Amino acid sequence: MTRHLITSAIPYINGIKHLGNLVGSQLPADLYARYLRGRGHEVLFLCATDEHGTPAELAAAKAGKPVAEYCAEMHQVQARIAEGFGLSFDHFGRSSSPQNRVLTQHFAGVLADAGLIEEVSQEQIYSPTDGRFLPDRYVEGTCPNCGFEDARGDQCDNCTKQLDPAELINPRSTISGATDLEMRETKHLMLRQSQMKDQLNDWINAKADWPVLTTSIAKKWLHDGDGLQDRGITRDLNWGVPVKRGDADWPGMEGKVFYVWFDAPIEYIASAQEWVDAGKGADWERWWRTDKGADEVRYTQFMGKDNVPFHTLSFPATIMGSGEPWKLVDYIKSFNYLTYDGGQFSTSRGRGVFMDQALEILPADYWRWWLLSHAPETSDAEFTWENFQASVNKDLADVLGNFVSRITKFCRSKFGEAVPEAGSYGPEEEALIADITARVARYQAQMDAVEVRKSAAELRAIWAAGNEYLQAQAPWSVFKSDPDRAAAQVRLALNLIPLYATLSAPFIPDAAARMLAAMRVEAPVWPDDVPAALAALPPGHAFDVPEVLFAKITDEEREGWAERFAGKRD
RNA sequence: GGCGUUAUAGCUCAGUUGGUUAGAGCGAACGACUCAUAAUCGUUAGGUCGGUGGUUCGAGUCCACCUAACGCCA
Numbered sequence: 346m347t348r349h350l351i352t353s354a355i356p357y358i359n360g361i362k363h364l365g366n367l368v369g370s371q372l373p374a375d376l377y378a379r380y381l382r383g384r385g386h387e388v389l390f391l392c393a394t395d396e397h398g399t400p401a402e403l404a405a406a407k408a409g410k411p412v413a414e415y416c417a418e419m420h421q422v423q424a425r426i427a428e429g430f431g432l433s434f435d436h437f438g439r440s441s442s443p444q445n446r447v448l449t450q451h452f453a454g455v456l457a458d459a460g461l462i463e464e465v466s467q468e469q470i471y472s473p474t475d476g477r478f479l480p481d482r483y484v485e486g487t488c489p490n491c492g493f494e495d496a497r498g499d500q501c502d503n504c505t506k507q508l509d510p511a512e513l514i515n516p517r518s519t520i521s522g523a524t525d526l527e528m529r530e531t532k533h534l535m536l537r538q539s540q541m542k543d544q545l546n547d548w549i550n551a552k553a554d555w556p557v558l559t560t561s562i563a564k565k566w567l568h569d570g571d572g573l574q575d576r577g578i579t580r581d582l583n584w585g586v587p588v589k590r591g592d593a594d595w596p597g598m599e600g601k602v603f604y605v606w607f608d609a610p611i612e613y614i615a616s617a618q619e620w621v622d623a624g625k626g627a628d629w630e631r632w633w634r635t636d637k638g639a640d641e642v643r644y645t646q647f648m649g650k651d652n653v654p655f656h657t658l659s660f661p662a663t664i665m666g667s668g669e670p671w672k673l674v675d676y677i678k679s680f681n682y683l684t685y686d687g688g689q690f691s692t693s694r695g696r697g698v699f700m701d702q703a704l705e706i707l708p709a710d711y712w713r714w715w716l717l718s719h720a721p722e723t724s725d726a727e728f729t730w731e732n733f734q735a736s737v738n739k740d741l742a743d744v745l746g747n748f749v750s751r752i753t754k755f756c757r758s759k760f761g762e763a764v765p766e767a768g769s770y771g772p773e774e775e776a777l778i779a780d781i782t783a784r785v786a787r788y789q790a791q792m793d794a795v796e797v798r799k800s801a802a803e804l805r806a807i808w809a810a811g812n813e814y815l816q817a818q819a820p821w822s823v824f825k826s827d828p829d830r831a832a833a834q835v836r837l838a839l840n841l842i843p844l845y846a847t848l849s850a851p852f853i854p855d856a857a858a859r860m861l862a863a864m865r866v867e868a869p870v871w872p873d874d875v876p877a878a879l880a881a882l883p884p885g886h887a888f889d890v891p892e893v894l895f896a897k898i899t900d901e902e903r904e905g906w907a908e909r910f911a912g913k914r915d
Numbered sequence: 916g917g918c919g920u921u922a923u924a925g926c927u928c929a930g931u932u933g934g935u936u937a938g939a940g941c942g943a944a945c946g947a948c949u950c951a952u953a954a955u956c957g958u959u960a961g962g963u964c965g966g967u968g969g970u971u972c973g974a975g976u977c978c979a980c981c982u983a984a985c986g987c988c989a
Contacts (some may be wrong), residue, residue: 441945558920565919565987650920650986681920681988723928724921725985735941743954751951758950798928802940809956816956819948893952 347643348387350672351378352613353658354648355395355440358419359404359526361426363690363699365683368461368716373678373797375432376717377645379851381791382433391616392427393438394420397585398482398605412584416441427799429704431713431854436625438616440608445615446586449608452663453578454591456536458755461666463535463575464597469724470511470897471531473522478531483520486513520717529631532597534588535575536607538662542573543598545658545665548673556722558650559679563657573658610660614671632672639672645795646677653679676796681721684913685728697728698910706906710765710853711737711895714808717852718801730907734898741853745808745845748892749860753890754839759824760832764840770835777814777837782875783842788848804848811841839864839888840879844872856894863891 353374358540371392378390405415416439424437439445456462470479496513517524538545549563567573578587585602588595617629631638646656656677664671683690691699703712715733718740719726722762756765784807791800815838824831842860847869850857862867865888872878882888901909 370975561919562987609984654987705940710921719927726927729926736927738952739941747952747954749951751954753951755950805940812955813957815950816948819950821950822948824950895952897952 348380348641349378349389349634350425350618350639350642351381351388351390351645352644353392353610354646354652355393357398357400357425358394358416358423359397359400360419361422361701362697363597363685364692364695364703364712364716365685365697366649367430367700367712368683368720369434369680370647370652371427372430372713372716373720373795374645374647374678375430375434376797376800376851377647377678377792377795377827378433379426379854383847383850384789384873388435389617389620389626390433390435391438391613391620392432392434392436393440393612393616393619394423395418395605395609395612396441397582397602397608398580399483399582402582402584404590408627413441413543426700426704430700430709433854436616436618436620436623438612440605440612440615441614442615442619443617444622445608447559447563447592448615449586449603449611450589451591452611453534453588453595453603453607453668454593455669456663456770457590458667459666461537461540462578463537464532465535466530466532468511468528468745469531469581470516471529472518472521472523472526474525475518475520477583478529479518479520479526480580480582483518484513484516484526485519486514486516493728496848528885531581533577533601534579534598536659536666537575538573540573540665542567545573545661546667548661549657555677556679558681559653559657562650562653562679564659566654574872576606576659578604580604590817604874605657605658607663610655611663634670635672635779636670638692642672644672644675646674648677648679650679650681653677658729676795681723681725683716683721684728684825686730686907696911698906701909706902707898708855710856711741711898714741714801714853717797718805720797722796722798730903734900734903737895738897740805740808741856741895744812745849745856748808748811748815749842749845749863749891750895752811752835752842753863753888755821756835756839757890759828760835762888762890764836764882764884764888765832768829768831770833770837773814773818774833774837777810778876778879780810781879782839784810784870785848785872785875792851801852804852807848811838812846813836834885837879837880838897840882843881844878845870846874847871847878859891859894862889864888 351374354370356366356371374390374392376701378388382388394416401416402412405412408415418450427434427437453462470484471477472479485495487494511528515524516526518526546567549560550566552560579598579601580603581600582602585605586608588598588601588603599905614633617626617632620626632642633639648656656674661673664673685697688696715736718736756762788800788803788807791803818834820831820834823834843864843866846857846860846866864882865886866881870878
């Protein structure tokens with residue numbers, strides 16, 4: 346038994362995430378966590394909300410609330426939706442937690458002691474009216490490239506050109522509208538990632554088993570141009586972790602906070618502390634300190650491809666550079682993007698399905714199954730309503746749901762609602778048991794390798810094997826001439842249901858629970874021994890015929906949803 | 916402009932270190948069955964692997980160039 350630490354990239358606080366965000370990190374992380382728990386491993390599965398930075402301040406301002414209050418509310422919203430999707434976090438923390446504040450300041454201190462933080466002076470826009478320096482997005486003005494009057498400090502929305510705030514013509518503060526802006530010299534901290542380039546390079550090169558998406562992005566950042574660049578880790582904001590050197594003040598850094606990318610991944614560690622402080626765990630160091638037992642932990646991270654540079658380079662630079670015995674990630678599973686009907690999901694245009702809306706129209710299992718069985722592992726994947734309807738109806742309703750339905754109802758009509766006792770197994774039954782045994786081994790191999798789509802395909806094949814068996818043996822025909830033989834066939838088929846439920850639980854936990862409840866199985870065990878698992882329901886074991894597990898999606902529903910979520914035209 | 920990823924049957928995707936007749940699911944056609952959510956099971960028909968040119972006894976699988984989509988950077 347290995348101990349497994351699993352983290353999902355932490356979703357940003359400003360608003361509800363769409364299905365693409367979900368399938369890119371939280372959902373596959375949950376799949377893996379549930380699988381490992383199911384197999385009896387000790388798992389710590391952590392996530393959190395990423396709360397600092399300019400977008401949070403802007404979103405709070407738009408909502409007319411103090412940013413701390415806004416974040417607290419949105420954290421609750423995201424936590425509730427995550428629960429709705431069955432995301433089984435051991436703790437869902439907050440990057441604005443006091444634990445993360447202390448830890449972030451600690452890392453900055455030890456990195457500075459190690460000579461890995463550099464103070465640099467730069468000119469930045471200052472607003473005397475607002476009494477503060479203005480980060481990119483707090484400055485708007487006329488685009489020097491196209492003349493668009495409402496260009497943002499970091500990018501022009503009209504011509505999409507990336508901008509420096511100092512380039513804007515007639516710049517103004519988005520806080521107060523003040524135009525008396527001036528350039529002032531200010532100091533910022535840079536993390537000297539370039540000093541660690543060789544160390545990071547060796548580390549990445551040793552990860553031959555990582556997804557090519559992960560390593561190719563890392564190598565690009567390592568080797569492109571002049572190689573890995575130093576990065577600023579401070580910003581002129583109020584909302585964030587105040588810049589300190591450990592618990593000491595940092596001269597010249599008054600009023601500044603750490604840039605969000607620096608404190609966000611540290612929250613992975615802080616979340617474990619929060620987990621303990623919330624009374625849910627006893628010892629976080631055995632998960633994170635290699636001198637306290639974490640050297641026996643296998644740590645797997647899940648994230649979308651946009652987060653790969655931070656997790657392959659910046660955060661490892663923080664960990665390695667500290668010189669302290671923190672646990673480094675062992676495996677990084679990264680995902681491409683999910684597109685919606687040929688385009689991008691768009692929050693502003695209401696295009697695509699967002700997590701709260703998804704749960705309004707269908708149970709979580711439908712989404713979990715489709716998203717995971719179509720996870721964008723090797724390239725971007727596309728969501729279409731036609732594909733969604735076809736996949737869900739076929740896989741969940743016809744193959745799995747109908748299997749449970751047909752065998753429980755047949756048994757009820759011929760033998761009553763209890764596992765029949767008569768008859769014994771023959772070569773056909775042995776063949777099925779052998780087939781299932783082989784398939785379960787393949788399923789486990791794919792899950793162990795975090796091959797999400799392939800795992801789903803193998804699971805589906807296991808479901809189909811039950812239908813193949815029934816079709817070939819036809820107990821409804823056999824029953825007419827040899828009821829005892831039919832009884833044995835039904836007994837085996839009924840025993841497939843708890844096996845299916847246990848294997849399927851990582852993908853479709855709610856349906857799996859209903860299957861187990863119907864079969865009156867209290868404590869499911871992972872089928873490490875398939876023949877034994879297929880004898881778990883003894884003759885005479887009473888069960889209930891369950892309600893329809895998965896209702897089919899109708900054409901009318903599909904069309905209505907397609908229209909509802911198409912988004913507004915520009 | 917640079918870099919990266921992708922480009923395989925109508926659709927969604929597999930194809931380990933190059934090696935006999937390129938695989939799966941869906942969809943389609945045909946057949947079987949009738950226990951079941953008009954569900955299931957089987958059979959068959961569909962690709963020469965984006966294009967061109969190389970390396971090799973042999974390439975979807977390596978190299979070069981080109982094209983297209985997406986992304987990152989500039």
